[in-house]
Amino acid sequence: MIRRIKKVAVIGSGIMGSGIACHFANIGVEVLLLDIVPRELNDKEKAKGLTLENKAVRNRIVNDNLTTALKSKPSPIYHQKFANRISTGNLEDDLKKIKDFDWVIEVVVERLDIKQKVFEQIEKYRSPGTLITSNTSGIPISFMNEGRSEDFRKHFAVTHFFNPPRYLKLFEVVPGPDCKQEVTDFLMMYGEKFLGKTSVLAKDTPAFIGNRIGIFGIQSLFHQVKEMGLTVEEVDKLTGPVIGRPKSATFRTVDVVGLDTLVHVANGIYENCPDDEAHELFKLPAFIQTMMDNKWLGSKTNQGFYKKVKGDNGKSEILSLDLDTMDYSPSKKAKFATLELTKTVDKVIDRFPILITGKDKAGEFYRKNFASMFAYVQNRIPEISDELYRIDDAMKAGFGWENGPFEIWDAVGVEKGIELMKAENLEPAPWVTEMLSKGFKSFYTVKEGATHYYDITAKDQVKKPGQDAFIILDNIRKSKEVWKNSGVVVEDLGDGILNVEFQSKMNTIGGDVLAGLNKAIDLAEKEYQGLVVGNQAANFSVGANIGMIFMMAVEQEYDELNMAIKMFQNTMMRMRYSSIPTISAPHGMTLGGGCELSMHADKVIAAAETYIGLVEFGVGVIPGGGGSKEMTLRASDTFRKNDVELNVLQEYFLTIGMAKVATSAYEAYDYGILQKGKDIVVVNKDRQIAEAKKHALLLAEAGYTQPIHRKDIKVLGKQALGMFLVGTDSMEAGNYISEHDKKIANKLAYVMAGGDLSEPTLVSEQYLLDLEREAFLSLCTERKTLERIQHMLKTGKPLRN
Known part of the structure; x- marks a missing residue:
């Protein structure tokens, strides 16, 4: 039977x-959210009678509760x-x-007596065969x-999500002793394929995998x-980005999560894992107990390891706890x-051997x-998991580590890791010693494009499941490399x-990346x-690489800058007008040139x-790699009979502005x-490249034909330009934008109106690209634009000047 979740x-x-x-609503499932009935009226309800x-x-x-969640940032x-x-509904009526x-x-x-009462009620109404899971930790x-x-x-079974469920990828599946194998398999598959998670099979041990290690x-x-x-x-x-962990590192993360939450889990492990060799480590140090007594729990009480205060000058200041x-x-x-x-070491995994050599x-x-x-x-194998890769997966997906502990151990070298342990009077587990004696020098290897891990039962390297x-x-990358330069690697996906x-x-886009993109299109064609x-x-x-743009502009190398912008535009147009289908697979920050x-x-x-x-x-220019042109084109394609075309164009203008x-x-x-009906969203980022490959093949096999350059873009000329200029004047007069903001917006207005044409006209993409490049170049001659670029390069934040 095929199980479907509707x-x-x-x-x-x-x-x-x-x-x-x-x-679940994110992925298109119909959801019923239930909670208890209030026992008494609040003041508002009393006032309304x-x-x-x-x-x-x-x-x-x-x-x-749902309203609060929907208003929270980042959004769930x-x-x-x-x-x-x-x-929504309540447990008595619904x-x-x-x-x-x-x-x-x-x-x-997290109280057994309450959970048991809820399960008793659920049993009265659930239909046989319905999945029932608990989010207990x-x-x-x-x-x-x-x-x-x-x-x-x-x-x-237990299906343990990590908070916030939208953003943290760990989905621990813990089957009960009587749980059917097909139910476990289904939950593991559903977590990966539909919820976009990293499904990790865990044993029913205190705190499971993620929290036990974390x-x-x-x-x-x-x-x-x-x-x-x-x-x-x-x-x-x-313990932050230098070792591939979140910016919030350790203490700031505890402040965000809440010290009480962490203490609750630590106490649970201390009480329920008496045989853990690190049992005493789960005891709370005196300073943590003091913080708990003082209710310094972090963000929820406005102070924890850090505290934000207003200084004498009225500016916010961050204090830290001694x-x-x-x-x-x-x-x-x-x-x-x-x-x-x-x-100078970009890859986090390559930093670990260096960090352990430090003399300070x-x-x-x-x-x-x-x-x-x-x-x-x-020592947690096989107690909490039979396979070492599950521990790495749990730490990466649940705690945002770029590399799991066994991957880090591999990076420093298994034997070197043992040396570090012995220096602290810690011994290697028998299975690690046995692994080395059998000639396996690492926990992981890559064979034929697939990750293999050392399996302590098989006493051999085994292919990690689910990679297909x-x-x-x-x-x-190494075995399928077709071409590379300092900016890109071109790989054969098969x-x-x-x-x-x-x-x-x-992943900034500079000259090497553009050269690599062009070479990749040449090879593919x-x-x-x-x-x-x-x-x-x-x-x-x-x-785009704004550092390169800044240097050219400061040196007033305007011909070179013009050529660089033209190369960017031409490369974007090759993406569209090559003889083979091109697929972009964006994720995370996809800004400026990445968006173009x-x-x-x-x-x-x-x-x-x-x-x-x-x-x-934000850096004082308009999109110059085809973005301003493209928004104008898309507005034109959206025009429908009887539309107020100015209003449609204004929406696209405001998206950029x-x-x-x-x-x-x-x-x-x-x-x-x-674009709806054309572009597709995948929930699991791990599947994205495979999905992109699939769609490239579909387009190719459906008989892809090289598109013809567009010459039918409707621009509105003076009619639109006048409206935009009046708008920017009033925005400046109302102090909503600065004089320089107005200058940038007016340049964009000129491009998206198609210039000061006397009437609506059909123009080509190249016509708009030339206007866009001219506007971009002229803004690069402005002192205030250079100040904005310099500020972004120094601080990573936009300057409003």
Whole structure:
């Protein structure tokens, strides 16, 4: 039987429940969100004369919680209109509706007695065969199964989402002792394919995989920070982006999550894992207990390890906690010589062997930290997982680590890792020693484009399952490389499809990347069927290399700058007008030139988490790589009989003028950046390159024909230009924009109006590209534009001057 999920009921509407409901709505599922009935009226309800029988009162808790979730930032939902897929109700009036639902997810408070009552009620109404899962992070399944029917137990598992459910990819599946294998398999598949998650099969052990390892890591740091005399800022500097962890690193992350949440999980592990060799490490240090007593829990209480205050000058200031005195003082920048050694090393995985050689406090910190982590994870096999890769997957997907602990161990060398452990009086696990004795020098290897891992049962390297749905560029780059330069690598994806992968810093688009794109199109036109532009870095591309533009402009090399812009435009036009289909696969930040590239591909296969937009106004210019032309073209294509065409064009003008960035790929449809009926969104970014390849093949096999250059773009001339100029005048007069903002907007207006033509006219793309390039170039001669570019290069933030 094929199981399909059309309707999901979520019981419990707190932060997690509402977040889970929103994510199911994100993927198009109908959701029923339920919570308890209030026991008394609030002041507003009393003032209105309502009673406890009133429907709005009875659904107040669930509606308030969902409203709060939908207003939160970052948003739990891809598009606000998707919230219409969620209906709300209460457990007394609406629980009976679950008989028609395919999956019921329990997300109530972490108390066994309450969960058991909820399951008892669910049993009265659920239909046999319905999936029933709990989002618990620690209550044993055998306890939750007590008193339940055989059918309930056969379809019961834990599905543990991480908060926030939209953004954190970890989806731990923990089957109950009686759970059918087909149910486990289905949940694992559904998490990957439909929810866009990394599904990790876990055992029913305290805190499962992610939290067991993650909380160990944080508790280990809590003890280490005192032992080594490190400050809060120093630890966050050492455990942030330099080792591929989130910017919030350790202490800032604890502030965001809430110290009480972390302490709850740590206490649970301490109480329920008496045989853990690191048992005493889960005891709370004195400074944590003091913070708990003082209710310094982080963001929720406005102070934790950090505290934001208003200084004497009225400006906000960040203070950090001194863990010795327990007083707050102004944050100080942390600096270490060891970190300077890695400044030129772009790939995080290549930094680890360097970091452990440091002669300063940072080097000592990394040696101790990695030694304790390696020792701990080796001993969790087979306790929490039979396969080592599941631990790495859980840490990457649940805690935002770029590399899992076994991958880091591989990077420093397995034998070197043992040396670090022995220096801390820690011993390698017997299975690690046995692995080395059998001649395996690493936990992972890549063979024939697939990742293999050391399996302790098979005592051999085994292919990691589930890779067939993915194309992992790291695995094929060396063996499938067709051509490369310093900006790109061109790989053969098989079946006649090439991929061009950016390799520049933050995937910026400069001369080498443009040369590489052109070379990739040349190769594809000669010997292949199609081209994908895709990578698996954190971001698709943050746009053109503005450093290069700045240098040319400062040196007043305007002819060279004109040629560089023309090369960019020509490359974008080749994306559209080559003889093979081109597919763009954007994800993460896709800004400026990255957005322009995607808009010129034959098709876009966007990850749902794509933050895409034309942001050039922020650096004092207009989109100059075809973006201004393309928005004008798309406005023209949108004109319909009896439209007020000026209003349509104005929408596209404002998308550029306000530097709008879509907060998801679905929002990009609203801005005209993605096109409905043509461009596609995939929820699981890991599947994106494989999906892009599939669509390149489909276009090629359907008989792709090289498009003809457009000469039928309707521009509105003086009619539009006049409207835009009046608008920018009034915006400046009202102090909404600066004089320079007005100058940039007027340049864009001239391009999108098609110049000061006396009447609406049909023009070519090249005509608009020439106007766009001229406007871009003239803005690069402006001092205030150069100030904006310089400020962006220095701070990463836009300047309004």
